[in-house]
Amino acid sequence: MSRKKPEDRRVVRTRRTVIYTFLLILIFMYISAHAQLEEERAQAQQAETLGTGNAVQAGLAAGQEENGEQVMEQEKGDGKAEGQEGLILNPEDMWCLILTNAQYPIPEDYLPVLKEVPGQGQSVDERIYDPLMEMLSDMKEQGLSPVVCSGYRTLDKQEMLFNRKVSAYVKQGYSMEEANQMARRLLSIPGSGEHCLGLAVDIYCESYRKLEAGFADTKEGKWLREHCWDYGFILRYDQGKEELTGIDYEPWHFRYVGKAAAQYLKETGMCLEEFYIEESLYG
Ligand SMILES: [Zn+2]
Incomplete structure (x- = not known):
């Protein structure tokens, strides 16, 4: 190599x-x-x-x-209650939170099981009978004289009442359109209306048998505004909420939503439409 x-x-x-x-x-x-x-x-x-x-x-x-539990977040700020547990809504309780207004008609086949309120010839959804009777009986115990003058109403009756109101305005000289708009502020339009759900009652009293704003100044009107929430009812069409509810102030109209929701709405000052927005309940 x-x-x-x-x-x-x-x-x-x-x-x-x-x-x-x-x-x-x-x-x-x-x-x-x-x-x-x-x-x-x-x-x-x-x-x-x-x-x-x-x-x-x-x-x-x-x-x-x-x-059966859906935890709802507690709203903070802007007049809303703070530092509380969120409202827990049980699906089985949603029947009493159903919303109806001009935009949300009631299904035509909606038919609650009714129970008659003694003495007044009025009926309500049987599921609100007990809390309603409890509220009325507590009022009577305190010397008050509430009268349930309106309870369940069929959709037909609601339509009849609406049309009658429109006709009355037309007779007073208003145009059909004006009459319609004025009636809408006082009565739910045909196809909607809480009375057709069987979940609402109009209450006046022996000393003031009128469905007018003056009822708010009666003892009964004051008591109901203060205590209806404890029985699961809300003052559905309150002052200052007219633009949201579409209905004028009705200090006599009480709607059942269940105790928890009623308490929550009292504390937060929300009307049902605001509650629907907050809890994303609009479908
Ligand atoms: Zn009413």
Whole structure:
């Protein structure tokens, strides 16, 4: 074997250096590619975990609904009660939170099971009978004389009352359109109306047998404004809420919504339409 020439050795050395450098570059590229891959995998895993988290939360919410509980967040600020537990709405209690107004008619086949209120010839949804009787009896115990002058009304009766009111205005010289608009402020338009739900009553008293704003100044009117909430009723068409409810102030009209919701509406000062917005109950 002949010894290699120095030139050959240099060539070999250079070749080795090139190969090693190339290998080093390859290793470096592999390591950084691997590191990047790991990072991407970690990111993907994190995203997946977050996704699972959301799914779990959604599942929990669904589970809560299935368990009959839907936790509602407590509104903060702007005259709303603070530092309280959110209102818990049970799906089985939603029957008494049904909303009807000019935009939300009642299904034509809606037919509550009725129970007659003794003495007045009026009926209500049998599910509000007990709280109503309790409220009336507590009033009477305190020497008050409430009279339930209106309870359940069929959709036909509501339509008849509305048309009668429109005709009366037309007879007074108003145009049909004006008459319609004026009637709408006093009476729910045909197809809507809480009396047709069987969940509302009009109450006046022996000393003031009129459905007029003056009822608010009677002892009965004052008592009801103060205490109806304790029995699950709300003063449905309050002063200052006319634009939201579409109905003028009616200090005699009480609507059952259940004790928890009534208490909540009393504390927050919201009307049912505002409550629907806050709790995202509009379908
Ligand atoms: Zn009424």
